[in-house]
Amino acid sequence: MKNQQVFFFLLLFVVSLPISTFAAESELLYPQCDQNFTQNHILQSNIDNLLIDMAAQSSLRRFAISTFGRAGYDAVYGVARCDGDMSHEACSACITGVEHDILATCPGSGAVHAWREKCYLHYDVTNFIGKWDHNTPAVWISASKAEDPKAFERGVAELMGEVMAEAAGERETLKFKSGESSLKGEYSDISLTIYGMAQCTQDLQESECIQCLESSLKTMAEYCKGSDGCRIFGSSCVLRYEIYKFLWLDDAVVAAGVEAPAPAPSIADGH
Incomplete structure (x- = not known):
């Protein structure tokens, strides 16, 4: 019950504050x-x-x-x-x-x-390693809505399913997977690319990781429906999609080993 109370309090906190009040990438959030x-x-x-x-x-x-x-x-x-x-x-x-x-x-x-x-x-002080921690302190939701919600939701569901399965099955290092999906010609007349990622902490086995991600996906479907950006902050896993490139993977600065600027968070600002 404590985790649920924390989650709902911070969810309301997140969707009601303007973007300008949020901490930069280099500051403690929760x-x-x-x-x-x-x-x-x-x-x-x-x-x-x-x-x-x-x-x-x-x-x-x-x-x-x-x-x-x-x-x-x-x-x-x-x-x-x-x-x-x-x-x-x-x-x-x-x-x-x-x-x-x-x-x-x-x-x-x-x-x-x-x-x-x-x-x-x-x-x-309690051994939690290898166990799925259900703690989810916040959901960041874009204030912008998709032009074609049904097509967009199908695209998000397909992309999230792919990156979740690959992240959970990843064994070598980071349990991380990113991907993208184009809506044009497949779901909608709208030309749009959705970018997504999924990641678990490295102590989780595949079954625990996928359970965590599936729970985050349910939260995403409940609170982010129709929004063109959503990010789930969890203890054992994270899930995110946007309509812009939010990862640093293609940034030459990162390839050179220098910290790149953080992407702008997608937070509903109470409009």
Whole structure:
């Protein structure tokens, strides 16, 4: 029930604020701080070491899975994820930034979820690794509507189905897949390309990943129907579609290892 309350509160928060009030890619969006503790120097040391390890892993792999401490006593478990279009350098900078933010925002917390626009970090004193976390703090919805809603929704459903299946089945690294679909000549007279992506955290097996993505797709269908852009922020997975290229994959700056500017978020502004 707590997660549902957080989700609905932040959903209303997101769709009612103007775009100009939202944080840039380099700022913390949705911190959640739980399991407060005091005067446990061993646990705090394990959290500090975990964060250092996850920052180091993300610079090499663009994700991190880490554990420090003794199970059942002072152990802490962590997962970090960057969007699959980020360079190693940009990912490391994003995760390191999240860590700095949560040390200030969530002092003495044994469980933290923290999002920036293009990366996410979660640590907990309870072992969650390999388990689908149902936490969904926000949905970003475009204020613009599709000209041909039925054709557009069919195109979105087909594209999302493809990228979800491929992301869940991806075994080597990022559990990330992007794609595009043209409506012209197939569903509608409108010439339009839809761009989409799906990604899970790397600790999930295929079955857990697809369950998470399917749940996000249901949320997308419920809240984003007819909108020409939608983004689901989740703990274990993310899902997004737009009618513009929002990924950095084709950016020569990223290929050179330099952080590119973040795409403009698609947020309904209460019109």
